Amino acid sequence: MYLIPALTLIPFIGAILIFLDSNSKRRGYVIYGTVALMMLCCFLLVGQWILQGAKPWHLYPQTGFIDLLMQVIEVFLMIFIVYKSFKHKKRWISLLAISQTVLTLWVEHSIPLVESTHTTVDSLALLMCILCSVVGGLIGVYSVGYMKSYHENHRGIIDRSNTFLALLFVFMAAMFGLVLSSNLIWMYFFWEVTSVISFLLIGYTQTDEAIDNSFKALWMNLLGGIGFAVAIWLCAMQNHSVQMQDIVSGGNTMIIGMLCLAGLTKSAQLPFSTWLFGAMVAPTPSSALLHSATMVKAGVYLLIRLAPALYGNLCGMVVAFIGGFTFITTSMMAIAQNDAKKVLAFSTISNLGLIVACAGIGVEQTVWAAIFLMIFHSVSKSMLFESVGATENSIGSRDIEHMHGLILRLPKLAYIMGIGIAGMYLAPFGMLISKWVALKAFVDSGNVLLVIFIAFGSASTMFYWTKWLGKLIAMHKPNTPDHDATRKDEYFSMGVLGVIMILLCLLFPLLAGFVVNPIVLSLFGATQDVLSMSELTTMVIMVCSVLLVPSMMFLITRMAPRDYVPTYMNGVNVGDNSHFIDSMGESKKLYLSNWYLRFEFGRRRLLRPSQIVAASVLIVTFAILLGGAIG
Amino acid sequence: MNRYISLILYLLLAPFIGAFLDGIDRKITARMQGRKGPSIWQPFYDLYKLFSKQMIAVNSVQLLLNCSYLIFLAIAGGMVFFGTDILMSLFILSTADMFLILAASSDSSPFSNIGASREMMQMMSYEPMTLLIAVGFYLATGSFRVDEIIAQNSAAFWMMPGLFVGYILIMAIKLRKSPFDLSTSHHAHQEVVKGITTEMSGPTLAIMEIGEYYEKMLLLAVVALFFIHGEPWSWIIGILACLAVYFIEILIDNISARVNWRKLLDICWLITLLCGGINVLILMLI
Numbered sequence: 001m002y003l004i005p006a007l008t009l010i011p012f013i014g015a016i017l018i019f020l021d022s023n024s025k026r027r028g029y030v031i032y033g034t035v036a037l038m039m040l041c042c043f044l045l046v047g048q049w050i051l052q053g054a055k056p057w058h059l060y061p062q063t064g065f066i067d068l069l070m071q072v073i074e075v076f077l078m079i080f081i082v083y084k085s086f087k088h089k090k091r092w093i094s095l096l097a098i099s100q101t102v103l104t105l106w107v108e109h110s111i112p113l114v115e116s117t118h119t120t121v122d123s124l125a126l127l128m129c130i131l132c133s134v135v136g137g138l139i140g141v142y143s144v145g146y147m148k149s150y151h152e153n154h155r156g157i158i159d160r161s162n163t164f165l166a167l168l169f170v171f172m173a174a175m176f177g178l179v180l181s182s183n184l185i186w187m188y189f190f191w192e193v194t195s196v197i198s199f200l201l202i203g204y205t206q207t208d209e210a211i212d213n214s215f216k217a218l219w220m221n222l223l224g225g226i227g228f229a230v231a232i233w234l235c236a237m238q239n240h241s242v243q244m245q246d247i248v249s250g251g252n253t254m255i256i257g258m259l260c261l262a263g264l265t266k267s268a269q270l271p272f273s274t275w276l277f278g279a280m281v282a283p284t285p286s287s288a289l290l291h292s293a294t295m296v297k298a299g300v301y302l303l304i305r306l307a308p309a310l311y312g313n314l315c316g317m318v319v320a321f322i323g324g325f326t327f328i329t330t331s332m333m334a335i336a337q338n339d340a341k342k343v344l345a346f347s348t349i350s351n352l353g354l355i356v357a358c359a360g361i362g363v364e365q366t367v368w369a370a371i372f373l374m375i376f377h378s379v380s381k382s383m384l385f386e387s388v389g390a391t392e393n394s395i396g397s398r399d400i401e402h403m404h405g406l407i408l409r410l411p412k413l414a415y416i417m418g419i420g421i422a423g424m425y426l427a428p429f430g431m432l433i434s435k436w437v438a439l440k441a442f443v444d445s446g447n448v449l450l451v452i453f454i455a456f457g458s459a460s461t462m463f464y465w466t467k468w469l470g471k472l473i474a475m476h477k478p479n480t481p482d483h484d485a486t487r488k489d490e491y492f493s494m495g496v497l498g499v500i501m502i503l504l505c506l507l508f509p510l511l512a513g514f515v516v517n518p519i520v521l522s523l524f525g526a527t528q529d530v531l532s533m534s535e536l537t538t539m540v541i542m543v544c545s546v547l548l549v550p551s552m553m554f555l556i557t558r559m560a561p562r563d564y565v566p567t568y569m570n571g572v573n574v575g576d577n578s579h580f581i582d583s584m585g586e587s588k589k590l591y592l593s594n595w596y597l598r599f600e601f602g603r604r605r606l607l608r609p610s611q612i613v614a615a616s617v618l619i620v621t622f623a624i625l626l627g628g629a630i631g
Numbered sequence: 632m633n634r635y636i637s638l639i640l641y642l643l644l645a646p647f648i649g650a651f652l653d654g655i656d657r658k659i660t661a662r663m664q665g666r667k668g669p670s671i672w673q674p675f676y677d678l679y680k681l682f683s684k685q686m687i688a689v690n691s692v693q694l695l696l697n698c699s700y701l702i703f704l705a706i707a708g709g710m711v712f713f714g715t716d717i718l719m720s721l722f723i724l725s726t727a728d729m730f731l732i733l734a735a736s737s738d739s740s741p742f743s744n745i746g747a748s749r750e751m752m753q754m755m756s757y758e759p760m761t762l763l764i765a766v767g768f769y770l771a772t773g774s775f776r777v778d779e780i781i782a783q784n785s786a787a788f789w790m791m792p793g794l795f796v797g798y799i800l801i802m803a804i805k806l807r808k809s810p811f812d813l814s815t816s817h818h819a820h821q822e823v824v825k826g827i828t829t830e831m832s833g834p835t836l837a838i839m840e841i842g843e844y845y846e847k848m849l850l851l852a853v854v855a856l857f858f859i860h861g862e863p864w865s866w867i868i869g870i871l872a873c874l875a876v877y878f879i880e881i882l883i884d885n886i887s888a889r890v891n892w893r894k895l896l897d898i899c900w901l902i903t904l905l906c907g908g909i910n911v912l913i914l915m916l917i
Contacts, residue, residue, distance in 0.1 A: 405739070426726050436718060440775075443766050448912045451766055452759075455907075456900070459758035466729055466751050470736030475690040538715065545706065546726070553698040560834075562688040567740035568829055577689075577739060592739060595748045600893075 003045040004059065004119060007129065008176045010037050015169035019162050027162060028144045028489070034169060035137035042133035046126050056122040056522065058182065063118050070189045071108065074101055077196050081218070084199075090215050096222040100229035104188060107229075111236040116243055120182035123519045124371075128179035128301055131375065134500070135293035135382050136172045138493040142386050143168060143285035145487030149393040150283050157205050164204055168289055171197045175294045179301060184232050184242040191228055191262070191298070195221035198295055201286040202279045213278030220275045224265030224299075231258035248309045254629045256306055257315045257622065263306070264319070266299025267352045270326045270614035274607075277345040284389025287341060291348045292382035297374060300352060303359040304370055308524055311362035318621045320360030322614055324453035326353030329610040331460045336602040338594070340388045340398045343464060344381065347424065350457065351377050351431070357450055358438050364520050365441035371516050372434040379504060380423035380431070383497040387417040390486040390494070400468055401593060405476030410484050414472050416494045421472075423501050425458075425465045426546070433508070433539055460601075467594045474592075476578070505543045509536035634714045634778065641712035641848065642705060649844025650674040656881055663885045678840060684833035689738045694835050696734035701842040703727030708849035714778030717856070718765040724849070725761075728754055731839065735827040746826030750814035752892045756899035757801035760794075763907035767794040768856070770914035781859045786868075788857040793910030795857055797902055799876060802850050804899070807843075808884040811895055851877065 014034030021027045049057070081097040147161040171194060178190035195218065203214030234255050235242050247255055268276035276296070280287055290296065303310075303319065310316030327350045334346035351373065358370035391406070391413050392398040406414040423429045435458060442450040504511060566573045569590070572581040582588040599605070654671035661668025670676075688694060704727045710720035728750070735747035765775060771790035772780045780787060788795055804811040809818065815826035823829075831839055854876045855869035890898070 426729065432722060436722065439718070439762065439766070440769070443769055443915075446915050448908070448915050451763070451911060452904070452908050455759040455762040455766075455903075458762065459755045462725060462729075462758060463751050463755040466732055466754070467748070469729070470733060470747055470751075473692070473733050473737050474739045475692060475737050476739040535716070538719075542706075542719075542723070545702075549702045550695060550699045553695045553702070557694045557698060560686055560694065562686045562691070562694075565687050565689060567689050567738055567743075568824065569741060570824075590739075590741065592741060592744050595752070 003041055003048065004121065004180060007038070007041050007045060007133075007180075008173045010034060010041055011169040011173040011176070014038075015166040015173065018169065019166035021162065024148065024161065027165065031140055031144050031165065031169075032489075035140050038133050038172070039137050042129050045121070046130065049121055049126060054123070054518070056120055058117040058120055060118040061115055067108070067185075070186070071105060074104070074189060074192060077101075077192055081196065081222075085215070088211060088215065090219075093215060093219050093222065096219060096226060100222065100226045103229045103233055104185065107233050107236045108185060112240060113236060114241045116183070116241060118183040118186050119180050120244070121180060123515070123522050124301075124304065125179045127371070127375075127515060127519060128297065129176060131293050131297065131378050132172055132175045132179070135378050135497070136168075136175070136289055138496055139285055139289045139293070139382055139386070140165075140168055140172070142288070142389075142490050142493035143283075145490040146285055146386075146389055146393065147283065149485050149487065153393060153396065154205075160204070164201070164283065164286070167197050167201055168285060171201070171289065171294060175298065178298055182244050184228070184235060184244065184247070187244070187302075188225070188228050188232060191266075192225055194266075194295055194298060195225060198279070198286075198290055201290065202282045204282050204286065207281070210281045213275070213281050216278050217275035220265050220272045223272075224262040227258040227261035227265070231255045231262070234258070244305060248306060251309050251313075253313060253315055254625050256309050257625045259302060259306060260310075260315055260319050261618070261622075263299040263302040264322060264356070264618075267296045267303070267356060268299075268349050269322050269353060269356055270329065271611040271618070273326065273330065273349050273611075276349055277342060280339075280341045280345050284341070284385055284392070287344075288382045288385035288389070291345065292385060293378040296348065296352055297378065300355050300359070300370070300374060303356055304367060304374075304523070307359045307362040307367050307370070309362070310360055314621065314624065316360045316362050318360070318617060320357045320447065320450060321617060323353045323355070323357030323360055324450045324457075325610065325614060326350065327357060328353075328453045328457040328460070329606055331457045331464070332601045333603050333606050334464045335460055336596050336598045336600075337464075338400050338596060340391075340400050340403070340468075341385070343400065343468065344384055344388065347461070347464070348377075348381060350461065351381075351424075354435065354438060354454070354457075357453075358441070361441065361445050361447065361450075363441065363445060364524050364526065365437060365444065367523060368516055368520050369434045369438040369441060371519055372437070372511075373431065375511070375515075376423065376429075376431045376434060376501075376504065379497055379501050380420045383416060383494055383501060384420035384424070386490065386494050386497070387413050387420065390490050391417070394485045395482055400471055403468075403471050404592065405474045405478060406472045408475060409478050409482045410486075412484070412491065413486065413494075416498055418469065418472060419498050419501060421465050421469050422546075423505070425461055429505050429543065429546070471594060479578070502547070506540060508539055508543070512536060634712075638709050638713045641708055645705075645708060645848040646841045646844045649841075649847045650678065652847065652877065653844070656877075659878070659881050660885055663881075674840075678837050681837035681840070682834050686834060687832050688835065689740065689830045692737050693734050693831065694838070696730050696737060697831065697835050697838045697842070700727050700730040700734065701838050701845070703730060704842045704845040704849070708845050708852070711777050711849055711852050711856075714776065714781075716775045717768060717777055717780070717853075718762070718775045720777075720849075721761045721765055724846070725754065725758065727842070727846075731827065731842075734839075735830070738830045740830045742824040742829040743827060745823045746814045746829060749823075749892060750827050752896065753804050753811065753814055756811075756896050757804050759900065760797045760801045760903045760907055763903060763911055764791075764794050764798055764853070766911055767791040767907070767914060770911065777856065780856060781861075783860045786858045786860050786865060790914060791857070791910055793906035797906040797910075798853070798857075799879060800899065800902055802854075802876065803880055803883055804895075805850055806847065806880055808880050810883075810887040810890045812884075812889060813892060813895060816889070 017030050078097045078101040082094040085093040151159045174190045174193040181187040199214050199218040203210050265272045330346045330350040337343045355370045355373045358366040569580045574587045579587045653674040658668045707720045707723040732747045735743040769775050771787045772783050851873040854873045858869040858872045859865050
């Protein structure tokens with residue numbers, strides 16, 4: 001039992017040590033130690049839970065002191081937000097913070113609540129813990145080396161690495177707390193902490209753009225926080241209990257709608273997507289942490305928890321619509337991006353949209369698919385973010401156009417990026433199988449709109465990933481060799497993630513049988529094999545063939561003798577494949593660019609209309625819910 | 632047992648039947664254009680000659696990627712002929728196509744890069760329709776599995792005419808027929824040299840061609856899938872339908888002019904929404 005507080009305290013104590021230590025070398029060792037302890041603790045907890053029969057644990061009924069501590073911290077956070085918003089002349093944001101904090105404090109002190117437990121350890125919570133400790137921990141390891149290179153390349157930014165690294169670990173601590181809480185008030189506390197820390201992480205560089213974007217993230221997440229606070233208030237008024245299970249079984253649409261609002265803002269669904277791509281100004285480890293395994297997954301986690309209560313009602317329909325709509329529009333907008341981190345941001349939002357849509361339908365198969373998507377997305381997205389960050393440190397740009405021929409320039413990073421991209425969309429890797437199951441489930445639930453969304457969305461998803469992959473694989477010899485500035489710990493982190501990714505694909509049937517099915521069982525009380533064992537085995541054979549065929553072909557074709565010739569350029573090739581003779585008789589450098597279709601799929605064209613559609617759907621929904629609640 | 636025979640027959644015979652159909656295609660096309668045309672066996676002579684040519688390459692990975700393209704097309708087709716999941720097979724088909732795009736992008740050549748970009752555009756245009764067709768089969772017959780689809784009491788065609796029309800459209804893209812032969816064309820009039828295949832020569836090109844024959848047989852098998860059901864005579868209808876559709880594709884090829892990518896995308900997505908979307912909606916409602 002001591003493991004649960006240990007899980008949140010280890011990253012927190014680690015964070016304090018990191019913050020206090022000014023010696024960067026020693027700080028690195030503290031981080032490695034914290035990560036190792038955190039993973040160990042997490043796996044011990046999982047082991048203990050399995051040994052005790054893998055039944056949900058409900059713990060901590062009496063928590064007077066901790067409750068008080070949390071209230072003090074909440075007030076402190078509120079004061080901090082008010083101070084920041086006044087300092088940066090965004091005073092109205094303080095209203096959001098004050099109103100929700102006052103509301104929750106008032107609920108806690110004036111409405112009597114039935115005594116009940118505060119922590120639940122079940123399979124879904126543990127899965128989130130594993131994701132957070134393994135993926136988050138590896139990102140922590142990565143950030144040690146990354147921040148050194150980052151400050152070498154960005155001299156103008158004040159080096160506050162210790163604050164940054166410490167915040168990453170506080171964030172992980174909050175995430176553990178969030179997923180293990182079963183009580184809404186506790187959940188809300190950790191929810192607030194993640195919002196504020198993401199605000200600090202995004203604003204790390206203190207440039208005007210960073211400050212603007214961090215406030216954008218703050219107000220959107222605080223809006224979700226208000227939804228959370230209102231849900232707590234309604235819940236406490238109605239049944240004097242703020243337990244998650246009671247809400248799911250109670251099925252009050254107003255409460256669920258408010259929690260869904262919180263989930264949608266955290267998981268950056270339309271119309272609240274702008275904070276996520278604004279967050280790309282921050283150094284890469286924070287993007288990797290916030291957008292793969294933790295922050296956005298907190299929103300998705302909440303929605304998956306609520307999924308059984310979303311089946312077949314208005315809230316579920318709207319959540320599913322918003323998710324599907326986000327999936328298709330953001331995957332189209334990703335086509336027009338040439339900044340690698342922006343592409344990753346849009347693809348994150350679009351994949352989250354798919355997960356949200358699955359949760360919104362709220363039947364066993366869709367939740368099954370949602371959990372799979374969540375696992376695969378965390379691993380491959382963190383890997384992609386890390387490799388893009390490392391590439392940026394080495395070549396000084398994160399423009400996909402500048403990654404032309406990366407396979408010859410920085411081969412290791414190119415392979416890691418390639419594995420990540422393949423994992424995101426290629427048959428028969430994890431994401432695609434989950435998409436396949438999601439498609440089946442959408443058809444079964446009779447939702448034609450979602451089927452069309454997924455059909456068009458996967459087409460555009462394919463487009464933007466393939467053109468990126470094509471850039472990486474161009475066998476173009478560079479004029480000047482690039483210096484690989486990636487450090488050992490960064491490679492360690494990316495390498496382990498890559499291995500995890502491949503193992504996850506190969507061990508797909510085991511993952512389904514031992515992890516995902518029990519979670520679905522615990523959420524719905526029933527489970528069915530979404531994919532039969534024979535289908536799963538076929539899938540594994542397919543994965544093997546995708547890995548084997550190119551390597552086999554490599555061995556076979558290596559033997560074939562070949563004469564290398566220059567490429568065809570209408571007979572005006574200078575001879576080195578990178579220059580041609582122009583009409584004035586001079587040699588000119590050849591420049592190859594990808595297709596971005598900015599006019600058709602650009603953010604300028606699509607973002608505003610899709611935000612309006614999503615916002616109006618939300619507003620109408622809340623109007624209907626409110627009408628139902630009052631009348 | 633049957634499924635193993637059909638799989639082996641597909642893997643062995645598909646290139647030959649595909650090449651033979653290609654020969655017929657050239658002959659009919661020539662007649663439509665008022666020419667005499669090459670011999671029906673011309674594709675075989677071409678392949679023989681390509682294989683006997685010297686290995687000339689622009690880089691070391693193109694051959695490997697083309698071989699992967701071939702193998703994945705064979706796997707995708709094999710899945711249909713083996714009677715397994717059609718949706719998965721169509722996903723693998725896209726994976727195979729991606730290897731061709733990578734092969735073309737790998738050489739930093741301007742023409743083949745344009746071809747690769749256009750191929751991606753073509754992929755984006757037909758992908759929604761392929762998914763909807765798989766969904767249509769599932770709704771009409773209750774299964775994604777090919778062996779269960781062909782064991783039905785009546786032909787799936789009657790349930791999904793809209794999807795069938797859409798399928799003819801995307802088949803034109805997949806067979807590289809005008810008006811959708813943007814990335815590379817079988818015709819002499821080209822604007823990007825030979826597009827995606829510009830840098831492929833000799834055996835490398837031959838491997839790509841064989842891959843296309845496997846793909847052609849897979850596409851025709853899906854046409855047959857619309858018609859084949861429990862009755863043995865429906866197989867004859869299936870084969871006749873394949874031939875008819877193939878003829879329609881040749882006809883479209885010869886009577887239409889190439890469109891630009893914007894038109895391609897508009898036409899495909901619009902027809903997908905209208906024919907495919909409405910057909911799927913009706914299937915869901917009944």
